[in-house]
Amino acid sequence: MSDTKKTAKLSFGDKELELPIYSPTAGPDVIDIRRLYAEGDVFTYDPGFTSTAACDSTITFIDGEKGELLHRGYPIDQLAEKSHYLEVCYLLLYGELPSANDLEEFENRVTRHTMVHEQMMNFFRGFRRDAHPMAIMTGVVGAMSAFYHDSLDITDPQQREVASVRMIAKLPTIAAMAFKYSTGQPFVYPRNDLDYASNFLRMCFAVPAEDYEVNPILSRAMDRIFTLHADHEQNASTSTVRLAGSSGANPFACIAAGIACLWGPAHGGANQACLEMLKEIGTVDRIPEYIARAKDKNDSFRLMGFGHRVYKNFDPRATVLKQSADEVLELLGVENNPILQVAKELEKAAIADPYFAEKKLFPNVDFYSGIILEAMGFPTSMFTPIFALSRTVGWISQWKEMIGDPGQKIGRPRQLYQGETSRDYVDVEKR
Numbered sequence: 390m391s392d393t394k395k396t397a398k399l400s401f402g403d404k405e406l407e408l409p410i411y412s413p414t415a416g417p418d419v420i421d422i423r424r425l426y427a428e429g430d431v432f433t434y435d436p437g438f439t440s441t442a443a444c445d446s447t448i449t450f451i452d453g454e455k456g457e458l459l460h461r462g463y464p465i466d467q468l469a470e471k472s473h474y475l476e477v478c479y480l481l482l483y484g485e486l487p488s489a490n491d492l493e494e495f496e497n498r499v500t501r502h503t504m505v506h507e508q509m510m511n512f513f514r515g516f517r518r519d520a521h522p523m524a525i526m527t528g529v530v531g532a533m534s535a536f537y538h539d540s541l542d543i544t545d546p547q548q549r550e551v552a553s554v555r556m557i558a559k560l561p562t563i564a565a566m567a568f569k570y571s572t573g574q575p576f577v578y579p580r581n582d583l584d585y586a587s588n589f590l591r592m593c594f595a596v597p598a599e600d601y602e603v604n605p606i607l608s609r610a611m612d613r614i615f616t617l618h619a620d621h622e623q624n625a626s627t628s629t630v631r632l633a634g635s636s637g638a639n640p641f642a643c644i645a646a647g648i649a650c651l652w653g654p655a656h657g658g659a660n661q662a663c664l665e666m667l668k669e670i671g672t673v674d675r676i677p678e679y680i681a682r683a684k685d686k687n688d689s690f691r692l693m694g695f696g697h698r699v700y701k702n703f704d705p706r707a708t709v710l711k712q713s714a715d716e717v718l719e720l721l722g723v724e725n726n727p728i729l730q731v732a733k734e735l736e737k738a739a740i741a742d743p744y745f746a747e748k749k750l751f752p753n754v755d756f757y758s759g760i761i762l763e764a765m766g767f768p769t770s771m772f773t774p775i776f777a778l779s780r781t782v783g784w785i786s787q788w789k790e791m792i793g794d795p796g797q798k799i800g801r802p803r804q805l806y807q808g809e810t811s812r813d814y815v816d817v818e819k820r
């Protein structure tokens with residue numbers, strides 16, 4: 390944290406407080422209010438944390454006005470074009486781009502942890518076939534702490550490292566198993582001779598009855614989707630992982646908590662909700678009806694895949710994904726996909742509409758990811774599991790940063806209490 394030279398003066402009632410201001414390497418200054426309650430006997434009030442920095446971090450920076458997303462300082466569009474997911478994992482985990490040798494060693498470590506304990510398959514058989522894959526992933530990832538006892542001690546850096554690699558390696562296997570279970574097809578084991586994205590596609594779409602050849606354009610698009618979802622500062626699910634980790638909970642339980650939070654339609658569940666919305670709209674001529682509903686204060690309907698808490702310009706990930714969507718759909722010969730036509734016309738209509746311009750509502754990462762995933766053959770129920778497996782490295786990197794911070798304390802927000810003040814119990818016969 391930078392040495393403070395600046396202060397904020399706060400006066401209320403008979404109190405005069407001078408609070409330190411810290412300047413970041415990028416983004417707004419912060420006012421350190423840690424002494425506010427002890428010296429001022431007041432809390433701050435910020436539901437949704439719209440103006441609250443809950444931690445300091447060196448991993449990811451977002452400039453919502455410029456539409457900028459940096460991972461350890463590298464712009465997301467450069468990483469999406471020039472890097473690949475496991476190299477971005479290394480960057481997020483260790484802070485620098487790896488040498489060729491370090492990258493090979495890291496990729497080998499991940500590759501050799503992709504299988505899950507054979508007994509974990511029994512968990513899947515306890516679920517209904519129509520269970521949502523996110524329900525399965527939340528349960529199975531949490532249950533990893535019942536199997537991998539040698540990587541639960543968060544005070545041991547070596548165990549933290551092993552748990553981190555295990556989760557990055559095994560989440561695709563678990564997600565693919567959840568998909569296979571929902572289809573009634575047999576699980577497909579990972580292969581060590583395939584890259585990360587190709588392995589995932591094969592585990593999802595291969596069947597024992599025939600060989601499966603991975604299409605390099607599809608695996609490149611899959612890898613790019615993983616990269617674009619890898620981390621995103623202190624979003625809801627990352628904050629969930631940090632808060633769970635602040636109690637000393639084991640890493641598998643923390644990541645399971647992040648998966649549960651990501652599932653919400655306002656967050657990672659938006660890609661599934663967005664595609665279902667596009668299908669409900671169905672044809673271009675029905676777009677005005679839905680735009681009107683999204684603007685109607687009396688209608689709870691929102692355009693899924695639009696808007697963002699931080700991006701008040703464009704989401705740089707959506708820009709990259711829009712290009713990938715065109716490539717994948719052209720490859721698959723579905724560039725005239727009616728859903729894509731609706732998506733493109735909806736995007737144009739929304740951006741041209743004053744309501745969306747005034748409220749700075751632009752397509753976000755979820756708007757195009759669902760279109761690509763559907764074109765690749767995934768059901769909408771698999772969209773958020775793919776987001777979850779991509780974001781696992783971000784959650785783990787942020788968790789490791791927090792655990793490694795000597796000043797780390799258990800997170801425990803306060804409240805603005807609006808309930809009854811103290812009153813005596815009334816016996817039932819007197820009520």
Ligand code: SDX
Pocket residue numbers: 620621623624625654655656657659683684690691692693694695696697698699748750753754755
């Ligand atoms: C992700 O935080 C992250 O970084 C998340 C994420 C990540 O990588 O981790 O980027 C991933 O979650 C992307 C967002 C996916 N969600 C959606 O696409 C769902 C639809 N979007 C909205 O629900 C909403 O835009 C949020 C939740 C994304 C952001 O909500 P905010 O910042 O809390 O904004 P808000 O709800 O206060 O809305 C501000 C105004 C409101 O109108 P007023 O009350 O001021 O009149 O904008 C309106 C809202 O009604 N509005 C929308 C809208 N989103 C906001 N109106 C119509 N359609 C929308 N999509």
